[in-house]
Amino acid sequence: MSAIPLLMGVINVTPDSFSDGGTFLDPGRAIDHALRLVEDGAAILDIGGESTRPGADDVPVETELARVLPVVRGLAGRTAAAISIDTRKPEVARVCIGEGASIWNDVSALQFGAESLALAARLGCRVVLMHAKGGPRTMQENPRYEDVCVEALAFLESRLETAVRAGIARERLIVDPGIGFGKTLEHNLELLGGLPRFAGLGVPLLVGVSRKRFIGMIGRYGDEEPGPGDRLGGSIAAALAAAAGGASLLRVHDVSATRQALAVAAAIQKYRTRP
Numbered sequence: 551m552s553a554i555p556l557l558m559g560v561i562n563v564t565p566d567s568f569s570d571g572g573t574f575l576d577p578g579r580a581i582d583h584a585l586r587l588v589e590d591g592a593a594i595l596d597i598g599g600e601s602t603r604p605g606a607d608d609v610p611v612e613t614e615l616a617r618v619l620p621v622v623r624g625l626a627g628r629t630a631a632a633i634s635i636d637t638r639k640p641e642v643a644r645v646c647i648g649e650g651a652s653i654w655n656d657v658s659a660l661q662f663g664a665e666s667l668a669l670a671a672r673l674g675c676r677v678v679l680m681h682a683k684g685g686p687r688t689m690q691e692n693p694r695y696e697d698v699c700v701e702a703l704a705f706l707e708s709r710l711e712t713a714v715r716a717g718i719a720r721e722r723l724i725v726d727p728g729i730g731f732g733k734t735l736e737h738n739l740e741l742l743g744g745l746p747r748f749a750g751l752g753v754p755l756l757v758g759v760s761r762k763r764f765i766g767m768i769g770r771y772g773d774e775e776p777g778p779g780d781r782l783g784g785s786i787a788a789a790l791a792a793a794a795g796g797a798s799l800l801r802v803h804d805v806s807a808t809r810q811a812l813a814v815a816a817a818i819q820k821y822r823t824r825p
């Protein structure tokens with residue numbers, strides 16, 4: 551692990567997110583939670599109004615905006631943390647960036663909206679380009695790859711090139727291998743094990759493993775697969791592995807516990823001796 555990664559705290563303003571759906575649908579609660587995540591150590595707040603869990607239904611623009619906009623407005627100017635809007639929709643990104651968000655986190659890598667590339671170039675915001683195979687509705691239906699790392703790398707390289715050609719400065723771009731987006735347990739592990747290869751893309755690497763299903767699958771003890779709220783230990787283990795693999799940003803629900811684990815791992819690393 552070199553530098554400690556920055557933490558992006560997750561705020562899902564949705565009724566149906568896989569781990570915290572319904573908890574922060576009230577804007578006041580979402581804002582309080584976001585400010586708490588900043589106190590806990592989040593450098594970025596990622597606000598989402600549409601669940602991208604496998605099988606999730608699409609949400610109309612107006613509904614998504616009605617969920618996220620009061621939260622973006624309520625946080626703008628009240629926190630030193632950067633505000634990120636987690637959306638595939640250019641209409642939602644445009645309004646939220648205008649109201650104080652500075653990062654567009656797009657799980658479709660600016661492919662969902664016909665005008666997304668041009669809009670991101672015009673807005674001058676930072677952009678997260680994430681790899682996914684298929685959309686949320688169908689992505690977990692038997693995803694297949696020859697080699698998931700090679701495919702994700704080629705996709706991200708091509709999206710970076712397309713984004714730069716569209717006028718988005720390379721310094722503004724961040725990539726993400728999209729853990730859990732059209733991937734089996736093994737694909738997720740291959741990506742996490744292969745993270746050092748993503749350094750070759752030459753832009754910061756964001757990784758989101760927090761509370762995801764693959765952690766429940768590995769963490770099964772007896773008959774029960776731990777649910778999203780019982781995946782903290784595995785989420786931290788995966789976050790440490792991602793940091794060791796070169797991630798410079800980690801998207802997490804549990805900011806305080808992750809920050810502490812990263813700090814301890816980094817402190818020990820400084821004293822590591824060779825046999």
Ligand code: HH2
Pocket residue numbers: 560562564566567568569598600601602603636655656657678680726728729756757758759801
């Ligand atoms: N994961 C989720 C949502 N957005 N964005 C990036 N860049 N990387 C990720 O891994 C990622 C993401 C899914 O997690 P969550 O927001 O907790 O759930 P839901 O999509 O059900 O709201």
